[in-house]
Amino acid sequence: xxxxxxxxYDEDRECWDVFRYxxxxxxxxxxxxxxxxxxxxxxxxxxxxxxxxxxxxxTDPPRHDELxxxxxxxxxxxxxxxxxxHIRDITNEYIDAVVDDGELDxxxxxxxxxxxxxxxxxxxxxxxxxxxxxxxxxxxxEGPEAATVSAETVKEAQLQAQAEMxxxxxxxxxxxxEDPRDDLISDVIxxxxxxxxxxxGETLGFLALLLIAxxxxxxxxxxxxxxxFATLHDGIESVRDxxxxxxxxxxxxxxxxxxxxxxxxxxxxxxxxxxxxxxxxRVVVWNGAxxxxxxxxxxxxTFVPDxxxxxxxxxxxxxxxxxxxxxxxxxxxxxxxxxxxxFETMQLAETELQPVESTFLYGVQRLPVQ
Ligand code: HEM
Numbered sequence: 001x002x003x004x005x006x007x008x009y010d011e012d013r014e015c016w017d018v019f020r021y022x023x024x025x026x027x028x029x030x031x032x033x034x035x036x037x038x039x040x041x042x043x044x045x046x047x048x049x050x051x052x053x054x055x056x057x058x059t060d061p062p063r064h065d066e067l068x069x070x071x072x073x074x075x076x077x078x079x080x081x082x083x084x085x086h087i088r089d090i091t092n093e094y095i096d097a098v099v100d101d102g103e104l105d106x107x108x109x110x111x112x113x114x115x116x117x118x119x120x121x122x123x124x125x126x127x128x129x130x131x132x133x134x135x136x137x138x139x140x141x142e143g144p145e146a147a148t149v150s151a152e153t154v155k156e157a158q159l160q161a162q163a164e165m166x167x168x169x170x171x172x173x174x175x176x177x178e179d180p181r182d183d184l185i186s187d188v189i190x191x192x193x194x195x196x197x198x199x200x201g202e203t204l205g206f207l208a209l210l211l212i213a214x215x216x217x218x219x220x221x222x223x224x225x226x227x228x229f230a231t232l233h234d235g236i237e238s239v240r241d242x243x244x245x246x247x248x249x250x251x252x253x254x255x256x257x258x259x260x261x262x263x264x265x266x267x268x269x270x271x272x273x274x275x276x277x278x279x280x281x282r283v284v285v286w287n288g289a290x291x292x293x294x295x296x297x298x299x300x301x302t303f304v305p306d307x308x309x310x311x312x313x314x315x316x317x318x319x320x321x322x323x324x325x326x327x328x329x330x331x332x333x334x335x336x337x338x339x340x341x342x343f344e345t346m347q348l349a350e351t352e353l354q355p356v357e358s359t360f361l362y363g364v365q366r367l368p369v370q
Pocket of ligand 1: 036056057058068119209210211213214215217218221257258259262263314315316317319320321322323324325327328
């Protein structure tokens with residue numbers, strides 16, 4: 001892909017695809033030419049207007065920078081660091097709940113609930129409501145639990161969960177307005193952007209973004225890590241000898257990037273390599289492919305746990321560089337080290353793994369280990 005057609009136009013999907021590291025990097029660092037603002041036509045009316053809200057993810061500077069400033073501090077490395085012991089406790093609780101079964105599905109038993117719980121706590125969801133909150137999040141991301149339901153039923157359940165969660169947050173926002181706490185909801189409600197506080201809709205947009213951007217991605221990072229470690233010549237046990245879990249997690253992010261691509265829209269007629277791109281064209285940059293570019297990484301098809309330097313683009317690059325990168329890294333490192341402390345040996349219990357159903361996400365639906 002990198003050599004044969006590093007940049008190509010896909011007639012069916014009506015967009016440009018960009019695969020090479022340097023090209024992906026350049027697009028992400030030029031928000032003036034390649035905008036994150038969604039084209040107006042992509043914004044439906046009525047039931048989906050919750051996601052058409054303006055968030056930092058779909059605005060460009062300078063508005064983007066103003067919105068991002070509101071929640072930048074709580075996600076900085078120094079601010080998330082103190083969460084480590086708590087993340088370890090939660091991980092232990094999830095392991096305790098299934099350890100007697102002799103088998104643990106990394107996806108369902110650990111990697112899905114962990115990020116939801118952590119972000120719920122940061123946002124400020126009271127402890128008593130977290131179980132309900134997790135159910136809504138699960139339904140929104142995966143659909144209802146029943147094994148065989150129609151696509152329509154899934155959609156209905158997802159819309160209902162979204163509506164219930166929005167109502168719940170609206171009430172919580174009201175409570176925090178009167179009685180602020182040391183949590184993200186209170187930060188967002190009381191922040192001023194360009195001299196005015198955010199509307200209720202904008203506040204909801206913030207909370208929705210934090211939930212949606214951070215959960216399935218971190219789930220996939222933790223799960224992909226176990227899969228990558230299993231590919232090492234002497235299996236998952238050898239992870240104990242990995243000199244640095246920090247470097248190994250970075251290599252998982254490069255080798256099996258949880259988000260494979262992000263998209264932009266050209267604001268003006270421009271050039272991408274030797275191609276002419278017109279204003280309004282959609283440009284999809286494949287950071288997952290860029291992370292396998294042989295011009296940037298030696299032996300890119302091999303998982304090298306202590307690869308260094310490792311300037312992967314798994315969290316994007318430029319102004320939209322992932323807000324939750326430090327939190328996701330911390331969750332992954334703590335969850336993995338806790339797992340390896342608890343289990344002396346670990347093997348994949350299944351080799352036929354079902355990928356998650358998505359073009360842009362990279363992960364598996366279940367990952368049983370024993
Ligand atoms: C942005 C990946 C975890 C919140 C991004 C972007 C990527 C990404 C590629 C750039 C999007 C773009 O350029 O259009 C990931 C991966 C994660 C992860 C791979 C886990 C392994 C999280 C977590 C949170 C989060 C835990 C929050 C709690 C965000 C937000 C943005 C973002 C708010 C938008 C930032 C902006 O527009 O300035 N993420 N993310 N992410 N991520 Fe993450």
